Amino acid sequence: KNIVVLVSGSGTNLQRIIDTTENGEIPNAKVTLVVADRECFGLERARNHHIDNILIPRGKNFSAELSNIIPENTDLIVLAGFLSILKPEFCQNWNGKIINIHPALLPKFGGKGMWGMNVHNAVIEAKEKISGASVHFVTSGIDEGEIILQQSFEIDENDTPDSLAQKVHRVEYEIFPKAINKVLGSR
Numbered sequence: 001k002n003i004v005v006l007v008s009g010s011g012t013n014l015q016r017i018i019d020t021t022e023n024g025e026i027p028n029a030k031v032t033l034v035v036a037d038r039e040c041f042g043l044e045r046a047r048n049h050h051i052d053n054i055l056i057p058r059g060k061n062f063s064a065e066l067s068n069i070i071p072e073n074t075d076l077i078v079l080a081g082f083l084s085i086l087k088p089e090f091c092q093n094w095n096g097k098i099i100n101i102h103p104a105l106l107p108k109f110g111g112k113g114m115w116g117m118n119v120h121n122a123v124i125e126a127k128e129k130i131s132g133a134s135v136h137f138v139t140s141g142i143d144e145g146e147i148i149l150q151q152s153f154e155i156d157e158n159d160t161p162d163s164l165a166q167k168v169h170r171v172e173y174e175i176f177p178k179a180i181n182k183v184l185g186s187r
C-alpha cells in the first residue's frame with residue numbers, strides 16, 4: 001500500500017508513520033511521498049529516510065498542484081500536522097482515502113482556528129476533565145469527517161496547555177498507526 005503524507009511542522013507523527021511502516025506495525029505499506037506546504041523539519045525526516053519529498057508553498061494553487069503530483073496508485077493520503085485547507089474538489093476526488101489527526105476529542109474543539117496550541121489552550125480554558133486525539137476522514141468540512149479512532153486520557157489539575165500537548169502527542173503515536181491499519185485493511 002502506498003501512503004502519501006502531508007506535513008507543515010516538526011513531523012513527529014510522520015516519523016511514527018515512517019517507523020511503523022518500516023518495522024511492520026503497518027504491514028505491506030510504505031510512505032512513497034512527503035509533501036510540505038512550508039519549509040519544515042518534516043521534510044528533513046523524509047530526506048533522512050530517502051523518501052521522495054516536495055515543498056509546495058501554501059497558497060491558492062496548493063490543491064491543484066498537489067493533485068498533479070500525487071501518484072494515481074496512492075492508497076492513502078495522511079495529514080500529519082498539516083495546516084493548509086484542501087479544496088473541496090480535492091477532498092471529493094480522494095474521498096475515503098484522506099485522513100487527518102486532530103489533537104482533541106472531536107467533535108469538540110474542532111473547526112476553523114482550532115489547530116496546534118489553540119486547541120490545548122481552549123481545552124484548559126474550558127476546564128475539561130478529559131482530552132485526547134482523533135483520527136478522522138477528511139471531507140470538505142473542517143474536522144467534520146467520520147471518526148476512525150479516538151483515545152482519551154484524564155486531564156490532571158496541574159496540566160498546562162504545554163503538558164497537554166505532550167500527552168496528546170503520546171496518544172497520537174498510539175492511535176495513528178492503528179487507524180491507518182483500520183483504513184487500509186478495510187478496503
Ligand code: GRF
Nearest residue numbers: 009010011012013081102103
Ligand atoms: C499534532 O498534535 C496534530 O494533531 C496536529 O499537529 C500536531 C503535529 O505534530 N494537527 P507533529 O508535527 O507530528 O509533531
